[in-house]
Amino acid sequence: MDDLDGAPALPNVTADDVAARAGVSRWTVARAFKKDASISERSRRSVLAAAEELGYVPDLLAASLASDRSGLVALLVDDFDNPHKLVMLESLTRVLQREGWGTLLINIGHESEIPQALLTASQRRVDAAVLIGTEFDDAIIGTALGARRVKKLIVFARVSQDPQTLSICCDDAAAMREIADHLLARPFRRPLFVGGPDGFSATLMRKATFLEAWRERRGVTPEVVHVPRYDARRAFDLLIDRLRDQPEAEHPDLVVCENDVLAIGVMDAIRHGLGRSVPDDIAVVGFDDIPLAASPAYELTSYRQPLAAMGDALVAVLKSSAESAGRQFVRGEFVVRRSA
Amino acid sequence: MDDLDGAPALPNVTADDVAARAGVSRWTVARAFKKDASISERSRRSVLAAAEELGYVPDLLAASLASDRSGLVALLVDDFDNPHKLVMLESLTRVLQREGWGTLLINIGHESEIPQALLTASQRRVDAAVLIGTEFDDAIIGTALGARRVKKLIVFARVSQDPQTLSICCDDAAAMREIADHLLARPFRRPLFVGGPDGFSATLMRKATFLEAWRERRGVTPEVVHVPRYDARRAFDLLIDRLRDQPEAEHPDLVVCENDVLAIGVMDAIRHGLGRSVPDDIAVVGFDDIPLAASPAYELTSYRQPLAAMGDALVAVLKSSAESAGRQFVRGEFVVRRSA
DNA sequence: GATCAATTTGCACCCGCGTGCAATCTTGCG
DNA sequence: CGCAAGATTGCACGCGGGTGCAAATTGATC
Numbered sequence: 001m002d003d004l005d006g007a008p009a010l011p012n013v014t015a016d017d018v019a020a021r022a023g024v025s026r027w028t029v030a031r032a033f034k035k036d037a038s039i040s041e042r043s044r045r046s047v048l049a050a051a052e053e054l055g056y057v058p059d060l061l062a063a064s065l066a067s068d069r070s071g072l073v074a075l076l077v078d079d080f081d082n083p084h085k086l087v088m089l090e091s092l093t094r095v096l097q098r099e100g101w102g103t104l105l106i107n108i109g110h111e112s113e114i115p116q117a118l119l120t121a122s123q124r125r126v127d128a129a130v131l132i133g134t135e136f137d138d139a140i141i142g143t144a145l146g147a148r149r150v151k152k153l154i155v156f157a158r159v160s161q162d163p164q165t166l167s168i169c170c171d172d173a174a175a176m177r178e179i180a181d182h183l184l185a186r187p188f189r190r191p192l193f194v195g196g197p198d199g200f201s202a203t204l205m206r207k208a209t210f211l212e213a214w215r216e217r218r219g220v221t222p223e224v225v226h227v228p229r230y231d232a233r234r235a236f237d238l239l240i241d242r243l244r245d246q247p248e249a250e251h252p253d254l255v256v257c258e259n260d261v262l263a264i265g266v267m268d269a270i271r272h273g274l275g276r277s278v279p280d281d282i283a284v285v286g287f288d289d290i291p292l293a294a295s296p297a298y299e300l301t302s303y304r305q306p307l308a309a310m311g312d313a314l315v316a317v318l319k320s321s322a323e324s325a326g327r328q329f330v331r332g333e334f335v336v337r338r339s340a
Numbered sequence: 341m342d343d344l345d346g347a348p349a350l351p352n353v354t355a356d357d358v359a360a361r362a363g364v365s366r367w368t369v370a371r372a373f374k375k376d377a378s379i380s381e382r383s384r385r386s387v388l389a390a391a392e393e394l395g396y397v398p399d400l401l402a403a404s405l406a407s408d409r410s411g412l413v414a415l416l417v418d419d420f421d422n423p424h425k426l427v428m429l430e431s432l433t434r435v436l437q438r439e440g441w442g443t444l445l446i447n448i449g450h451e452s453e454i455p456q457a458l459l460t461a462s463q464r465r466v467d468a469a470v471l472i473g474t475e476f477d478d479a480i481i482g483t484a485l486g487a488r489r490v491k492k493l494i495v496f497a498r499v500s501q502d503p504q505t506l507s508i509c510c511d512d513a514a515a516m517r518e519i520a521d522h523l524l525a526r527p528f529r530r531p532l533f534v535g536g537p538d539g540f541s542a543t544l545m546r547k548a549t550f551l552e553a554w555r556e557r558r559g560v561t562p563e564v565v566h567v568p569r570y571d572a573r574r575a576f577d578l579l580i581d582r583l584r585d586q587p588e589a590e591h592p593d594l595v596v597c598e599n600d601v602l603a604i605g606v607m608d609a610i611r612h613g614l615g616r617s618v619p620d621d622i623a624v625v626g627f628d629d630i631p632l633a634a635s636p637a638y639e640l641t642s643y644r645q646p647l648a649a650m651g652d653a654l655v656a657v658l659k660s661s662a663e664s665a666g667r668q669f670v671r672g673e674f675v676v677r678r679s680a
Numbered sequence: 681g682a683t684c685a686a687t688t689t690g691c692a693c694c695c696g697c698g699t700g701c702a703a704t705c706t707t708g709c710g
Numbered sequence: 711c712g713c714a715a716g717a718t719t720g721c722a723c724g725c726g727g728g729t730g731c732a733a734a735t736t737g738a739t740c
Contacts, residue, residue, distance in 0.1 A: 014696055025720050030697065040706095040718060057489075060463040061410065062696035065401050065725050072464075075445070080430035081631065083423050090420035093447035102464060105415070105445040107433035123400040124412075124442060149397075232635060264635070272636040291421065295572060295604070296612040297637055354726055365690050370727065380688060380736095402726035405695050687736065698725085705718065710711105 013056040022050035033058055060102075064125060073101050073318065074121035074150075078108035078133040082230055082261050084288045088132055088157065088307060095311035101127075101318065111136035115143060122149035128318055132156045134230055137200060141165055152324075154317060157305060159205060164325055168313045170305045171329035172205040178334045179285060179303060180213035183254060188283065191222035192252035194235060194262050198226040206258050206287065223252070227262055235265025240273040253282055254340065260286035260293050260302055267298055267339065283340035289333075299338035306332040353396040362390035373398055400442075404465060413441050413658065414461035414490075418448035418473040422570055422601050424628045428472055428497060428647060435651035441467075441658065451476035455483060462489035468658055472496045474570055477540060481505055492664075494657060497645060499545060504665055508653045510645045511669035512545040518674045519625055519643060520553035523594060528623065531562035532592035534575060534602050538566040546598050546627065563592070567602055575605030580613040593622055594680065600626035600633050600642055607638055607679065623680035639678035646672040 015029040022029065024043055031037035032047035050056075064070040073096055077085055093103050104126060106117045114136060121129050129150045131141070141155070141162045155167040183191070191214060195207050207224065215221045225242060227235045235257070243251055255270075257263035263286030267278050278284050286293060289304035309330040317324055355369040362369065364383055371377035372387035390396075404410040413436055417425055433443050444466060446457045454476060461469050469490045471481070481495070481502045495507040523531070531554060535547050547564065555561045565582060567575045575597070583591055595610075597603035603626030610616050610624070618624050626633060629644035649670040657664055 012696085016696085026697080027721075028719060031719085034698095038718060043718080057459065057463055059465070059696055061401060061405050061465045062725090063698070065405055065727095066696075066698040068698090068725075070401065080426055083426065086420055086423065086426040086429075089426075089429075089445065090447060093445055094449070097447060097460075102460070103445045105429065105433055105443045107430060107437060109434070119397065120437075120442070123397055125399070125401045236636065264637075268636045292632070296576065296608045297604075352726085356726085366727075367691075368689060371689085374728095378688060383688080399726050402695090403728070405697095406726075406728040408695075408728090681740105683739085685736105685738085687734100689732100689734070691730105691732085693729090695728085696725105699723090701721090703718100703720075705716105707714100707716080709713090 012059075013054045015056070015058070017054055018047060018050045018056045021054060022047045030058075068125070070125040070127055071101055072104050072124060072126045074104040074106055074117075074124075074126040074129040076106045076108050076114065076117050076121075076129060076131050076133060078111065078114075078135055079230060080107070082134065082259070082288075083290045083292060084260065084305075085132065087290065091307040091311050092130070092132075092156075092314070095308075095315055099315050099318075108133060108136075111140050114140050118150050118153075126150060128152035128154060130154045130156050130314065131158075133158065135197065135200060138162050152317070154314065156314065157310065159327060166317060166324050167327045168310050168317070169327065169329055170303075170310070170332045173209045174329075175287070175303045175332055175334070176206050176209035177213055179256070179287075180210055180217075182334065182336065183256070183283075183285070183340065184214070184217050188254040190250075190252045191254045191256060193222050193224045193256050193258075194239070194266055195224060195226050195258045196230045196262065197228055210256055222256075227265075230259065230261050232261050232265030232268065235262040236269040236273060239266050239269035243269075243274060248276070248281075251276070251282060254285075255282060256285045258287060260288045260290040260300060262286070263300055263302070263339075264292060264298060267300065279339050285340045289335050293335075293337070301337045301340040302335050304333045304335050306330045352399075353394045355396070355398070357394055358387060358391045358396045361394060362387045370398075408465070410465040410467055411441055412444050412464060412466045414444040414446055414457075414464075414466040414469040416446045416448050416454065416457050416461075416469060416471050416473060418451065418454075418475055419570060420447070422474065422599070423630045423632060424600065424645075425472065427630065431647040431651050432470070432472075432496075432654070435648075435655055439655050439658075448473060448476075451480050454480050458490050458493075466490060468492035468494060470494045470496050470654065471498075473498065475537065475540060478502050492657070494654060496654065497650065499667060506657060506664050507667045508650050508657070509667065509669055510643075510650070510672045513549045514669075515627070515643045515672055515674070516546050516549035517553055519596065519627075520550055520557075522674065522676065523596070523623075523625070523680065524553070524557050528594040530590070530592045531594045531596060533562050533564045534579070534595055534597045534606055535564060535566050536570045536598050536602065537568055550596055562596075567605075570599065570601050572601050572605030572608065575602040576609040576613060579606050579609035583609075583614060588616070588621075591616070591622060594625075595622060596625045598627060600628045600630045600640060602626070603640055603642070603679075604632060604638060607640065619679050625680045629675050633675075633677070641677045641680040642675050644673045644675050646670045 015026045019026045019029045028043055029047050031039040032044045096103050108117055138161045141160055155165055159169050160167045211221055227238050255266050263284050267284050270276050270278050270282050286300050286302040289302040293300035293302045313328050355366045359366045359369045369387050371379040372384045436443050448457055478501045481500055495505055499509050500507045551561055567578050595606050603624050607618050607624050610618050610622050626640050626642040629642040633640035633642045653668050
């Protein structure tokens, strides 16, 4: 069956074939492909040469089965409406690929599907599952963890209260203090905070920090509204509803949003719904620094999540064998543009 | 080793365990989990019951290895800057998951990385690789196909000229004719076509169809510019560069863009760069119908890619065992908004 | 109750490679 | 040149389950 090395034989080339060709055993072939394996330089070379000629590449599926390490990370994403998800996906896949991991993308329609998604992931023996979700509650993590079949569960870009879980997240509190400092240095008098769905703990930190900072320095607590979903149109509608019948003098002069998607909706509402101007009439601040925030149509002041650092932190966790839990906060960067 | 059925034992529950408990053989267990398998109702029930009690789920990794079908589809994405990618990812993952496939997301930084990406995918034995790329040339597909290790290669949302490849794509020609019809019914006199990087064949069909339709009915060929990347800012800059020193009377009164990302950049340029108005001074048309197109800030007239139908077509291809090649065109939907 | 076709079930063998240890080969040194 | 430590290499066994066929069972018919 020794084919010429021209046409790539469709019948799979296995380590055995390479072994035969190189005149060594199958296990030596495996060693040649393994970093830090105990193998002589001479046989490594001859194995690699044989592999090259035969077009051999190790089969990761078989390797996963045998080693109980799949080199796969499941990314559970629940809100594909937020452009920031795309940025995160880009960043994470790139880092993971660089480090040799594969990425299983799982679409979570609703938080109730999380357990099912984790099950599916575990059936593929992923080494870790990363929850890049927005609209889910901590309770669901507990449940999912109950049926713990996944080796590691990491909550990304969001804080989980669950003590068994590891969260890797932007330091929302520090970020919001920085934002508040910037805003408090100017004479805003009627701030409004626009948050996501009430009750999701994801939103808590940013809101709480901002409200507290403001109260501390101005003695009053800003008003708050909650948009029922992280959706620009909902934010738009909500703001219009709220301000349409209000005299302009009572409009807020500053709207701080929990994220950019909401902020975009708010800016659209102010400009196209109410016919007022940003930032002259009303200043707006977002969070995440999605690409759109930098566009000339918005020039939205925002806070950039430190995705690179968060990705590195994730990789560190994946590499470590320790059962890690707790929270890792990474500092982001405040990006001031025209909107505030 | 017969544990109580309370705590899920960490040592993996295998089909053998279930078999023992149900008093059948391992193969009968496998049959119970397989649709259309030859198994009596009675044993299926008892197997499923035993499985439930033990918390058994079949191991997809082992199954993949044995059956040579991984149930995995690799999605190769090359341009994470385009929000439309997020829409596609959402749509595809949802369809694929519904049909039982897993999704391997691979980030292609540059077209030169495609062969490597395909290799990685093949090492995980994906059943198919789907190229959701924009900025790559057909040549690369040929090369990648040369080292054919992936069972199926599908080019998604873009036409490949390669005869060995299957493309699933919106019917760009029909779409552009529809767009042109709409525009030709009105008295535009100075159309401009804004395309992506020149040379990528992806852009050919839309551009060619539009130019031809216009020429046919008006006797003149619209002007064309090519943005060096599918990037709103580049489109912005390019348009500014081109029109800044031109008297307004010579500005185009209609800009047709190859996709929405470019159209957004163009609109921003017209409004914020040139201080002119859309659609009063200049009308703009895009393609893809990204979410932003519907926002009140843009109200961009666009053409919605039929993602659901395209996803269904993809699933059909995946299911079929036939070596399919050629092109499948699906009809999308013209969405008229205020911008044109 | 015997007989034969239709169901069900069991099994040998394979998928391609990792783990841990024992066997073998190299070295350096006395 | 002989020997032991260290470096290499080979191997039995297992990972969890799919395939194709043969054995066993069931049921229907006369």
